[in-house]
Amino acid sequence: MIEPTRKNAWRSFLLLAALLVALPFLVDAGLGRAWVRVLDFTLLYILLALGLNIVVGYAGLLDLGYIAFYAVGAYLYALLASPHFGLHLPFWMLLPIGAATAAAFGVMLGTPTLRLRGDYLAIVTLGFGEIIRIFLNNLNAPINITNGPQGVNMIDPIQIGGLLFDKTHTLFGVTFSAAHQYSYLFLLLTLTVIFVCLRLQDSRIGRAWVAIREDEVAAEAMGINTRNLKLLAFAMGATFGGVAGGLFAGFQGFISPESFNLMESILIVCMIVLGGMGNIPGVILGAVLLTVLPEALRYLGDAQRALLGHVVVDPADLRMLLFGIALIVVMLYRPAGLLPSRRRQRELVAEAGVAEQEQASVYDAQR
């Protein structure tokens, strides 16, 4: 009985692998070259969302300044591999440096905030994110470190061994453009991160995070070192953010503080909550939807022309409006997210009764 299921598992695995390998070309053929870039960005956002999911989804620490780690990763890559300082470190050094520095920033944010809970933590992380952005924006005088609001440009493209990702390569008669190559690199890293997250989720650490999320005092009483584990959650989340930032800098070739504003942090929180907090497929779905939706809404101009004969409202103005409405509507109908984790689903069913009990016991205690 075991044999056939295993064979099935292998078959679906191979099918999925083939689909993923073909994905950039399918996107290219089906939607056009521009969408391969959208695919690249989607993968980057999946990386970010998975990283933040460790902090928010697993450990239950609402972090509204997550983009700061992305910024740290991106700026380190940019400063160490661009004509700005005349440094051109190789990719295999840049990525670990970026990841480690981001992790250090994660611990730096985590240490003073260990005592804070809920919304207080949210506002402090938000402040942290803003502080990082404002520093990036202003550290061009008196010593020019970040080049201020102009940002850093001419960043070296990612290069692994002899393979320069910015050039078009032809292999076995198939042409790989820069966007195609990046998508494979990002895909590889995303898969690695998914694997790490899956393993973390069921590990001792992952279960300890869930315990902290559900009840910090009880977790501590059970012998969980809440301080170290919360710091670990911040550090791991930050690491993924830093890696994604480095990739973004190499991919884009230009970064400026504008890319790392609060709205981006909020967007990533939205991805997680919309998709289903703490559930990896849900988080991926949320990231894909929120990256693709605004791009797809760009076609609103064409739709208006087709339907009404002329453009009534500029699609650029309309798409964020629709995006906001979509956020509200989805949350109203699926408050636990589109793909809630199984644990959450069970909780939601039980929640009504439990809430009443809690209220009653609080009332008794107050008497």
Add this chain to the structure above:
Amino acid sequence: MDILTQQLINGLVLGSVYALVALGYTMVYGILELINFAHGEITMMGAMVALAVIGALVGAGVDLPGVVIALFGLLAAIPVCMALGFAIERVAYRPLRHAPRLAPLITAIGMSIVLQNVAMLIWGRQYISFPPILPQGRHQLLGATITDVQIAILCTSVILMAALVTLVKRTRLGRAMRATAQAPQIAGLMGVNVNTIISLTFVLGSALAAVAGFMVSAYYGLAHYYMGFMLGLKAFSAAVLGGIGNLAGAMLGGLLLGVIESLGAGYIGDLTGGFLGSHYQDVFAFFVLILVLVLRPSGLLGERVVERA
């Protein structure tokens, strides 16, 4: 000394506006434990509606004193914002009252995006300037200058805050609000219509936000569809700084944040030997916020939460 007084005055004026907006955040939080992210956008809407009405009146050549025209703008903005606050609670928060904690946060963010973009569709992307209809008088006070507009902002804020405190502490409605904040279900058992109270809380907060929005646009002479974001953020920081859910805390936090910001902007250059300039104003505000919260995680007045509303 003159610079110090000047910065203090500027800080208090700015801080009183923050305090008015922060009161809206803190009232809602006290009752629903919800960060009403769209509150900053309601402030922005208040400013935009007021400016639109004022602009129309000035454009039509209405022959009235400037202050009266400005008052017309304000009187138009208040009901619009009240209606908005009421509608937002109904549409985005009430259906999610028993949902997971982060769900209403997302609808709040969604609302905020929607309001921003609606404002952008109506009034465009450019800055709208406040017509020069208000008195431009300047007075000397302890070696510093204070304008008529600044005096008006300070007085209005103080009056409104006093009125709100009286409302919450002395009236039947206020008692119902406090009861709802303490225990919604028990308040319901005692004959308080909890839903009405929650709606009224949103409406009240939005009215304050409308006034604050109007005053900010009068102070800076500008309004913009994106102005609510940073203002809301600062006001929320102020509410947390004072201890969220606490009325006095919001006022204290607002004033403190305003003063810290303006003193910080004025002195940061001297303190760091010219290394950091006044554009680090926002860093200063957030840095103090983080410091206070790290040392006092429940905010300055957070522990005495008996009188929240």
